[in-house]
Amino acid sequence: MASAAFEEIVEDFEFLEDWEDRYRYVIEQGKALDPLPDALKVPATKVDGCASQVWLHPVIEGGVFRFEGDSDAMIVKGLIAVLRHLYNGLTTAEVLEVDARAEMTRLGLNDHLSAQRSNGLRAMIERIRLVAAG
Numbered sequence: 853m854a855s856a857a858f859e860e861i862v863e864d865f866e867f868l869e870d871w872e873d874r875y876r877y878v879i880e881q882g883k884a885l886d887p888l889p890d891a892l893k894v895p896a897t898k899v900d901g902c903a904s905q906v907w908l909h910p911v912i913e914g915g916v917f918r919f920e921g922d923s924d925a926m927i928v929k930g931l932i933a934v935l936r937h938l939y940n941g942l943t944t945a946e947v948l949e950v951d952a953r954a955e956m957t958r959l960g961l962n963d964h965l966s967a968q969r970s971n972g973l974r975a976m977i978e979r980i981r982l983v984a985a986g
Contacts, residue, residue, distance in 0.1 A: 857937040858942050862958055875927070878961075882929030886938075888922035902966040904928050904949030908976060910983040917947045917984050921976075932974055934959070939980055947984035952977045 861881075868874045892909045897941075904925035911918050918940045925945040930976035938955055939947055956962060962970065 855938060855941060857940070858934075858955065861934060861937055863958050871960070875959065876965070878930035878934060879926045881929070881933035881937075882923075882926055882931070884932050885922070885929060886920070887921075889919055892920070893922065899952040899972070899975050899979050902928065902972035904972065906972065906976060907930070908932070908979055910980065912944060914982070915943050915945075917942055919980065919983075927969065928972060931961075931969075932976065933939075934961075935976060935980065938981050944986065948981060952980075 864877060869876060886902055888907055888909060893905075893907045897907040897909050899908055902923075904923050906921070906923045906928055908919050908921045911920075919936065921929075921936070923929040923932060934956075936950075938950065938952065942950070953962070956973070961973070965973065
């Protein structure tokens with residue numbers, strides 16, 4: 853149950869032949885994100901379990917989930933962008949229905965991220981699910 857924006861990423865990945873091109877694509881997605889204001893880079897928004905610094909600032913309005921995020925690592929910032937495509941605009945109930953691991957597997961990310969990056973990705977997904985669960 854992925855969003856249309858995430859489906860576009862899946863389609864883009866299908867055209868990219870090798871992992872290095874996909875890796876660059878993820879980094880470009882991160883570069884396109886607006887930086888998270890320093891005022892939101894606080895302990896409450898920091899995600900533990902990530903090797904790099906990661907902040908997620910979720911907002912739920914009218915039952916619709918959205919989040920902004922930032923990281924000091926380019927690939928992680930790209931992963932935040934991918935997760936935003938996966939989750940932003942869904943209802944909180946829909947967020948909880950998303951099988952993020954399966955969706956990320958469609959991109960082949962699980963096979964090409966270091967153990968630390970995979971752990972960080974899981975920590976970000978857990979934070980998103982926790983917020984959506986209320």
